[in-house]
Amino acid sequence: MSDDFFPVPAEWASSALFDRDGRAADYRRSIDAADAYWLEQAKRLDWVNFPTKTNESSFHEADFGVKWFADGVLNVSVNCIDRHLAERGDQTAIIWEPDSPDAQPRRYTYAEVHEEVCRFANVLKAAGAKKGERITVYMPMIPEAAFALLACARIGAIHSVVFGGFSPEALAGRIIDCDSTLVITADEGCRAGRQVPLKTNVDAALKLCTSVRKVIVVQATGGAVAMEEGRDLWLHEEAAKVSADCAPEPMNAEDPLFILYTSGSTGKPKGVLHTTGGYLLWASLTHELCFDYRPGDIYWCAADIGWVTGHSYIVYGPLANGATTLIYEGVPNYPTPSRIWEVVDRHQVQTIFTAPTALRALMKEGDEFVHSTSRQSLRLLGTVGEPINPEAWRWYHHVVGEDRCPIIDTWWQTETGGAMIAPMPGATDLKPGSATLPMPGVVPQIVDAEGHVLDGAAEGNLVIAQSWPGQMRTVWGDHERFFQTYFTTFPGKYTTGDGARRDEDGYYWITGRVDDVINVSGHRMGTAEVESALVLHEAVAEAAVVGFPHDIKGQGIYAYVTLNSGEEATDELRQTLVKWVRSEIGPIATPDVIQFAPGLPKTRSGKIMRRILRKIAEGEVSAQALGDISTLADPSVVDNLVANRQG
Ligand code: WTA
Secondary structure, three states: OOOOOEOOOHHHHHHOOOOHHHHHHHHHHHHHOHHHHHHHHHHHOOOOEOOOOOEOOEOOOOOOEOOEOOOOEEOHHHHHOHHHHHHHOOOEEEEEEOOOOOOOOEEEEHHHHHHHHHHHHHHHHHOOOOOOOEEEEEOOOOHHHHHHHHHHHHHOOEEEEOOOOOOHHHHHHHHHHHOOOEEEEEOOEEEOOEEEOHHHHHHHHHOOOOOOOEEEEEOOOOOOOOOOOOOEEEHHHHHOOOOOOOOOOOEEOOOEEEEEEEOOOOOOOEEEEEEOHHHHHHHHHHHHHHHOOOOOOEEEEOOOOOOHHHHHHHHHHHHHOOOEEEEEOOOOOOOOOOHHHHHHHHHOOOEEEEOHHHHHHHHHHOOHHHHOOOOOOOOEEEEEOOOOOHHHHHHHHHHHOOOOOOEEEEEOOHHHOOOOEOOOOOOOOEOOOOOEOEOOOOOEEEEOOOOOEEOOOEEEEEEEOOOOOOOOOEEOOOHHHHHHHHHOOOOOOEEEEEEEEEOOOOOEEEEEEOOOEEEEOOEEEEHHHHHHHHHOOOOEEEEEEEEEEEOOOEEEEEEEEEEOOOOOOOHHHHHHHHHHHHHHOOHHHOOOEEEEOOOOOEEOOOOEOHHHHHHHHHOOOOHHHHOOOOOEOOOHHHHHHHHOOOO
């Protein structure tokens, strides 16, 4: 057996939900007896009306649509809270670890979460919120962020969480797109010892939009903020005025639960819409299978609630399963690179779920920051968001987990609602860098550029051949764009936008995006978004953005910028443009490199040849690497680009 193969540890094989044969049999049943399988799985939720229907989806244009459990009725907050009260009302549901290690953690039992969420829901109702209305949530990583989501779900309002690192402009765009009537925010966030002016950002965003009637403000830091009379309300003041009972709204399984904006290869971010029944079932099922969740486990997903990982694996999956979920306000390396492991020790965490970019950053700081902590409570180590390089995988396994804890590398997307390809700890032998095998009901295929399905060991485009319960249902306000984006490249199949290789054991290895999306520190960024921000600056005539390999971030942002005539290409302007993009989109979009380019490589029809720009950014500038440039309108621009390469 080679070094690159990690068999299931014996104690896992005998104790887990599934062993290898069990997983294989369960998977076969999910495909061969799909209706029976999914009706059985539906029992994991509490329904007002149990569904009789399962999958009624089609990926074909004539009868296109994604639909699951369509005659079922349920409420998500009931499934995440109320149904646990009888058995584990006094169990901790949420542990909150503040940014500063010197501040006091907070704990909420399921009974306490119930009261907080009911009051919050009544505050929303008193502020006029109605079923089906959109509520934008712009919050730091505090327990009230989870309460906000569950309160929306309780009254049937659709939440749209916007990551707290986004700028006022980006926030406004997302409010306008879904026509939100309420915003939930906090006075300030707190990250790595610094204050984030969330309420001030909301004030700036609301100058750019008109739909918002009320702003509910959580007092988090106590920092001074302006409150607009008649519009802004303090949550704690309003919560004291309302009842602690709030009857849950009965929702159809296909009623919307949330919108989450994500970057695509073209245009502005898309509002990915998830609905009630299928999404919750998928979050709950995959959380249980991937993390072999058992009652009493303390589980920590170190993502932000602003991303889908936070939705599915901090809030909905674990709470639906009655878990104890840890919410961490800060960042992995503050105040020291030991912090993440100190939090594990402090709260005796069994499962941690984080991103490769965080692991690479910590790995670089040296093993002593890990060794200074115990980590004996850890059982499982999860990862998500980008391909994990085998070096980081081995470090996580050996240094962090002391060769004891399986690595659960979960491949999925905002669009898929939950994990699609991932190991199960008792069932799956591991290979560093492979997300391994499909979850129940997931039928991945590898297709070539013409859409031919490739069998056996193969590499190409990763598509999914049939619907699964957690699949997104539409792009908010643009159903046609949903169809065009995901189902026309390879007709009849869901296109993931990722490339993948399948090896001789049937294991999947994700090779990264094949479209114009780059993955910066596990965050999706459309190159088109950064380009649009750059060209908004008065000095810029044109911009082209590509990704390049980056040691810590996975990919960095490399921007080629053509200036308007008369503008001078100075370092100062470079700094100005970097700041400009940060303020237009947010710090996650900060360009790592800006290269001033008098001309961009374009075809005669005016299309920018990104292949060439990618190669130059990667430092591959030989004639062989650059390939055929004779089809360019002006091949000489390439010499200039190569000569002025940055970094
Ligand atoms: C990438 C995050 C390799 C992939 C849940 C995907 C991964 C995009 C993995 C979705 C993984 C996510 N291995 N690549 N384990 N997980 N990706 O929508 O390119 O923020 O298409 O969802 O991240 O990013 P999103």
